[in-house]
Amino acid sequence: MIIKNKKESFIKNIMDRFTFGTQIYRVPSLPHHELKQDIHTLRDLGFNSIKIQISWCIVEKVKGEIDLAEVEELIIEAKKVEMGVCLLMTMEQVPMWVWKKYPDCRLLNAKNEPHEDPSQYLLPSDGKPGPCWDHPGVRNEAEQFLSRTVRKLGKYNNIISWNVWQEIGFWEDQEINKLAEKTYCYCPYTLKRFREWLQKKYKNLDNLNDLWKTGFGKWKEVEPPRRFSMVPSWIDWKYFMNNVYIADILKWRKEVIQKNDTMQRPVMAHVDNPTFGSERDWAYAKEVDIFGTSFYPDWISFKSNNNSCSDIAGKNKMKLSQSDFPSFSMYFDYIQSTIRKNKEFCLGEFQGGPFSYGIYLAPEPSSEDIKRWLLIALSCGVKGLYFWNHRPDLFWGEMHGFGLCDWDGTPTDRAIEAGKISITLNRHKELFKQGSPLQSQIAIIVNEALYNFSDATPYALKGLQLSLKGWYQFLWKKGIWIDFISAKNILQGKLKNYKAAILPFPIALGNELAEVLKNYVSDGGMLISEACPGRVNEYGMANLSGLAKDMQELFGVEYKKLTYHQNWNDIGTALDNFNKNISLADFYGMGSYHAYTLKPSLFTETYKITKASPVLSSNQGISGAVNSYGQGKGILLGTLAGHMLTLESNSNNKCFISKIIEDYGFKPEKWGKLLRRRRAYKNREAWFLINNSDQTVTENIGIDGYVKVEDIFENKILDIIDNNIVVTVHPFSINCLVMSKKNESGETG
Numbered sequence: 182m183i184i185k186n187k188k189e190s191f192i193k194n195i196m197d198r199f200t201f202g203t204q205i206y207r208v209p210s211l212p213h214h215e216l217k218q219d220i221h222t223l224r225d226l227g228f229n230s231i232k233i234q235i236s237w238c239i240v241e242k243v244k245g246e247i248d249l250a251e252v253e254e255l256i257i258e259a260k261k262v263e264m265g266v267c268l269l270m271t272m273e274q275v276p277m278w279v280w281k282k283y284p285d286c287r288l289l290n291a292k293n294e295p296h297e298d299p300s301q302y303l304l305p306s307d308g309k310p311g312p313c314w315d316h317p318g319v320r321n322e323a324e325q326f327l328s329r330t331v332r333k334l335g336k337y338n339n340i341i342s343w344n345v346w347q348e349i350g351f352w353e354d355q356e357i358n359k360l361a362e363k364t365y366c367y368c369p370y371t372l373k374r375f376r377e378w379l380q381k382k383y384k385n386l387d388n389l390n391d392l393w394k395t396g397f398g399k400w401k402e403v404e405p406p407r408r409f410s411m412v413p414s415w416i417d418w419k420y421f422m423n424n425v426y427i428a429d430i431l432k433w434r435k436e437v438i439q440k441n442d443t444m445q446r447p448v449m450a451h452v453d454n455p456t457f458g459s460e461r462d463w464a465y466a467k468e469v470d471i472f473g474t475s476f477y478p479d480w481i482s483f484k485s486n487n488n489s490c491s492d493i494a495g496k497n498k499m500k501l502s503q504s505d506f507p508s509f510s511m512y513f514d515y516i517q518s519t520i521r522k523n524k525e526f527c528l529g530e531f532q533g534g535p536f537s538y539g540i541y542l543a544p545e546p547s548s549e550d551i552k553r554w555l556l557i558a559l560s561c562g563v564k565g566l567y568f569w570n571h572r573p574d575l576f577w578g579e580m581h582g583f584g585l586c587d588w589d590g591t592p593t594d595r596a597i598e599a600g601k602i603s604i605t606l607n608r609h610k611e612l613f614k615q616g617s618p619l620q621s622q623i624a625i626i627v628n629e630a631l632y633n634f635s636d637a638t639p640y641a642l643k644g645l646q647l648s649l650k651g652w653y654q655f656l657w658k659k660g661i662w663i664d665f666i667s668a669k670n671i672l673q674g675k676l677k678n679y680k681a682a683i684l685p686f687p688i689a690l691g692n693e694l695a696e697v698l699k700n701y702v703s704d705g706g707m708l709i710s711e712a713c714p715g716r717v718n719e720y721g722m723a724n725l726s727g728l729a730k731d732m733q734e735l736f737g738v739e740y741k742k743l744t745y746h747q748n749w750n751d752i753g754t755a756l757d758n759f760n761k762n763i764s765l766a767d768f769y770g771m772g773s774y775h776a777y778t779l780k781p782s783l784f785t786e787t788y789k790i791t792k793a794s795p796v797l798s799s800n801q802g803i804s805g806a807v808n809s810y811g812q813g814k815g816i817l818l819g820t821l822a823g824h825m826l827t828l829e830s831n832s833n834n835k836c837f838i839s840k841i842i843e844d845y846g847f848k849p850e851k852w853g854k855l856l857r858r859r860r861a862y863k864n865r866e867a868w869f870l871i872n873n874s875d876q877t878v879t880e881n882i883g884i885d886g887y888v889k890v891e892d893i894f895e896n897k898i899l900d901i902i903d904n905n906i907v908v909t910v911h912p913f914s915i916n917c918l919v920m921s922k923k924n925e926s927g928e929t930g
Contacts (some may be wrong), residue, residue, distance in 0.1 A: 184464075192444060195229070195265040199613045200341065201526060202230030203585060206255055208239050209575050213251060216565035219256045219590050223578065226592055226600030229607065230265040230341065231255070238276040238301050238308075241326055242273040249333060256337045265341035265565065268334060271488035272323055272345070272434070275299065277324050286316040288351075289368045290409035291361035299774030304578045310351040313429050315370035324437050331441040342446055342471060345434040347529060348453035349427060361408055365422065375421050376403050379481055392720055393417075410637035413720035419633040423481050424464040424884055431468040447471050451529030453482075458645045460629040460667040461542045466519040471565070474516045475530035479543055479552050481508055481518055483599040505913070506557055506873050508653040513561035515694050517622075518665040522617045525564045533568035533595070537582020539755030547600035552894075555602055556915040560858040562618045566699045568599065573910035596651070609867075611921055616862035621664040622847055624679040625652055626687075628668040630719035634689035637721075641688070646782065647683035648711060648823030655826035655835060656798065658873065661842065661858040662850030668694050671701075681707035681847065684714060691719035695731040702735055703811030705844055710736070710784035712819045713743065737793030737808035744801055768804050769822070770795040770837065773844075777837040781820035786821065816841060855881040855910060864922040874912035879909040889921040912920070 196457060203223060205216055210703055220231060233252055241247045252268075279930040280288070280299040282512050287295035288310055300308050334340065355361040365371075378398060383389040389399060393413045393537055404872075404890075405418035435448040447470035454464055454474055466472040504789050520526050532554070537541040546554075558566065573584035592600075605846035606613045627649075653663050666676060670692065676682055682701070687710055702708050714736075715729020726733070727740025768785075770777035774796045787802035797805025797819065802886045804819035825834040850857040855878055856871040871876045890899040890906050894917055899906045910916050 183800060192341065192446070195263065195339060196341050196446075197610060197614065198229050198265075198376050199603070199606045200230050200265065201228055201599075201606065202232055202566070203228060203264070203568035204530070204570035205233065206457060207234035210251075210764065211575070212255060212650075213822070216255060219586070220258050220264065221262060222586070222590055222592065223571060223600075224262040224264055225478055225929055226596060227604040228264070228600060229603065230267060230565075230567070231259055231571075233268055233342070234269040234271055234303070234347075235330065236271045236274040236303065237323070237326055238274045238310075240306060240330075241276055242278075244276075244322075246277050246335070246486065247329055249260070249327065249330065253337075256334065256339065258337040260337060261537065264339065266337070267342045267344055268340060269347055270327065270330070270434070271303070271307050271347065272327075273308035274287040274301065275308065275312055275319065275323075276301070277301065279312070280327050282322075283316060283318040284311075285368070286312040286319040287368075288313045288365040290665075291364045291367055293367060294362070296365070297705040302576075303415055304576055306352045307347055309348075310353060310365065313366045313368050313371060313490065315368065315374055315434075317364070317424075318862055319368070320433075324433075326704050327434065327437045328441045332602075335442045335444065335446075338444065340446060341446075342449045343438050343442070344449045344451070345438065345469070346431060346450040348475060349431070350423075350452065351427075351448055355495045356891065360410060364407075365428075367407070367503050371426065372404070372736060374426075375405065375418070376400050377402060378421055378425060379417065384799040390919055391568065395596040404632050405732060407666055411721065413722065415637050416630055416633045416720055419636070420629055424629060425459045427461070428464040428468050431465055435469060435710065443847075448523070449473070449527060449529070451475060453526070454832070455512055456632075457511075457633040457649050458627055458635065458642070460627055460669060461578035462516060463519045463667045463669065466516075466524065467773055468526075471527045472516065472525040472834075473522055473529050473563075473565075475569075476509075476512065476530040476554070476558065476566075477527050477530070477569075478505065478550075479532065479536040479538060479546070481512065486896045489778075504873060505553070507657040509554070509557050509652065510561055510657055512841035513558055513563060513654050514663060515665050517562045517618065519667075520691070521664075526562050527567075528558060529567060531566045532583065533570060533585035533599075534573060534583045534593075535581075536577050537574065539578060539580075542581055545593075546595060548594040551595040551598050552602065555599070556917060557604075557871075559613065559917070560618075560860070560871070561866070562860055566613055602894070605896075609865075609893060612860075612862045612865050612919065616860040616865070616867060618662065618680065618858065618860045621677065623656065623661060623681045623683065624666040625649060625669065625683045625685060626663045626671065627665050628687075628690070628694065630668070630691055631687065631689045634688070634717070634719070634721050643684075644821060645686040645825075647827065648821055650919070651823030651826035652685055654681050655823075655838065656842075658856075659839070659842070659845055660851040662858060668741070671697055676701050676705070676706065679706070681709065684708060684710040686711055686821060687714040688716045689719055689721060690715035690717075690729050690732070692729065693718075693732070695729040699731040699735045699810070702815050705812040707714075707814045707816070708735065709816045710818065711821050711823060712817075713783065714817070715879035716743075733814045735808065735809070736806055737791050737815070737826070738788035738803075738806050741787045741802055743784055743786050743791050744780070766800050767833070771795050771798055774837065774840065777840060778833045779818070779820070779822065779837045780825050780831060780834055783821050786819035786820040788817070792819075803815065808859055835857065852882045854878045855880050855882075855908070866920045866922055868918045870908055870910055870916045871920065872912060872914050875879065875912045877909060877911050879907065884920065887920045887922055891919045891921075 406415050410508035450469045451470035451473040535545045573581045635645045714732040768779040793806035795803045806817050808815045825831045858869040860867050
């Protein structure tokens with residue numbers, strides 16, 4: 182943002198704060214006089230921002246007649262109390278006159294059927310999937326609307342950001358099950374762009390035909406698959422639509438806004454949740470200034486633990502709490518990994534009240550829930566958030582749900598607690614607005630080609646995501662913080678920032694990535710891989726040797742045999758119930774691991790040793806190896822170890838993996854039974870002390886180098902005795918301490 186004069190410095194003062202806001206307006210809306218009063222209520226509570234949702238079809242019902250009076254009224258009211266405003270531009274809600282003027286702007290599925298749903302409503306999904314944005318007519322109309330809206334509203338200097346896409350994506354799975362009916366977009370405009378992208382990637386048609394195993398004679402003949410996804414062209418087609426097409430829309434919208442906003446305020450977008458195993462979130466984050474995700478913890482807990490509604494109601498609250506911290510942290514760390522220190526991480530929607538769907542209304546979260554959710558988000562580097570939303574929702578599908586305040590605007594205990602947290606964070610705004618989590622030692626590798634291969638292969642995506650979850654949550658509980666790293670970033674040399682990397686479910690592995698991973702280990706890195714690294718290449722074509730060539734060299738083995746422990750037609754059941762698959766024979770440790778065992782999941786891979794040292798044996802043969810390669814180490818495990826790490830009862834696998842971690846010098850951030858997560862800025866750190874148990878924990882914690890310790894939510898300075906402090910953390914709770922060192926001038930931060 183360019184600050185030109187004192188008047189414009191007003192916005193800088195607003196933007197320097199930790200953004201703590203809530204959604205306040207969308208159509209259908211409460212009466213404006215009530216919303217204005219709510220703005221003052223929220224400001225008195227400690228909130229400093231609001232979010233206003235603008236629907237294209239609502240404000241430009243007739244071409245060229247843009248009515249923003251209601252929006253301006255709220256912006257002006259917010260400015261009176263120095264509250265920032267995030268303007269959410271909902272472009273997928275296209276006006277009816279656009280649909281009528283450009284009947285061919287509809288997305289076409291693989292059967293050449295138009296997606297015929299010109300919704301004028303925000304529910305169920307903010308108008309998604311909307312039109313095809315490759316259509317020149319609809320794109321031109323949208324650009325005119327965006328330009329005029331930004332020029333008109335941009336004069337208000339309490340606008341702090343423009344959100345150009347809430348919960349990014351097609352949302353193609355809604356009420357559609359058949360592949361050909363939910364795959365977009367096969368219109369002439371998008372197919373033309375796809376062919377242009379392919380020409381740039383492959384240079385000539387012979388290269389494409391060689392890798393796709395096709396027989397196209399001219400570029401204009403090239404078509405993506407329509408009926409069957411387990412073909413090489415599917416990998417490129419899905420990459421293009423999810424990583425190129427959508428990212429280009431974000432880039433275009435940002436450019437239009439920046440061209441028309443004289444103050445150059447940041448452009449934001451967020452996903453509904455991370456796409457675990459995919460690189461698409463990296464592609465989206467690259468195109469905006471602020472990136473994030475929605476966060477509805479009751480829904481995450483429900484999905485991740487296969488619970489019933491009664492679990493969320495509190496009957497198994499303790500059981501849910503035990504898994505909340507690692508589950509939620511995985512959401513945040515995945516998105517944080519796409520940004521690192523380069524951009525701002527903001528939660529675009531944060532559950533403020535009871536989860537609602539139709540006539541079902543979950544019990545209300547407590548103020549303790551709100552605090553716990555906020556602290557786990559802060560520990561992972563979140564720098565701003567917007568609650569959904571300030572009062573219970575009006576609209577049918579979400580009626581009576583999600584409100585921070587009561588139906589009449591009266592603050593609930595959770596709204597009061599949230600406001601207190603906002604005030605506290607902004608007493609330390611520099612640390613929480615600028616500070617980031619410390620560099621992780623270990624990264625989990627995600628690869629778009631593997632994701633698309635897995636998504637097209639029956640049951641494989643479930644296997645991939647279970648492995649990701651198992652590795653992340655196991656290491657989290659040990660106090661070893663994890664980043665995720667994209668294959669694209671690895672090819673750019675960024676894996677060197679990590680001491681070790683984990684390669685989960687690596688069945689599809691391209692030769693280029695395999696070579697870079699081999700070189701990473703040769704240069705001193707450590708790679709831990711599950712079974713089958715490079716069983717097929719990135720296009721789904723089998724390596725008949727069983728492993729990618731570079732993986733054989735790196736791990737010092739040759740493939741011998743792969744034994745499946747389920748028939749094809751019950752693999753899905755096995756993945757759903759892998760914790761019950763206790764009949765599989767254990768792998769037994771060898772050498773320095775002789776006292777350990779490891780329980781396999783789904784299948785067993787065995788190897789012929791060429792150079793490595795065997796570390797695991799099964800009734801099938803050697804099923805694990807460690808190899809010194811160059812200056813680093815490669816560790817190959819002949820099963821899907823990550824699956825079994827998710828089980829609380831499976832201590833053998835955890836002991837085996839723990840020994841690997843300890844043997845190679847990876848130290849957890851722990852003080853006794855407390856985990857410690859840190860984010861830092863200059864000479865200050867925020868320490869998040871996490872008690873993930875059902876017992877109150879008190880620990881003596883060493884603080885060498887720090888001269889002041891403040892428990893910011895208790896608003897007290899802790900006594901330092903012999904460079905130690907005493908901290909007590911209640912069950913399933915987090916304490917946050919701000920630690921200060923003296924700076925170069927001798928002043929305390």
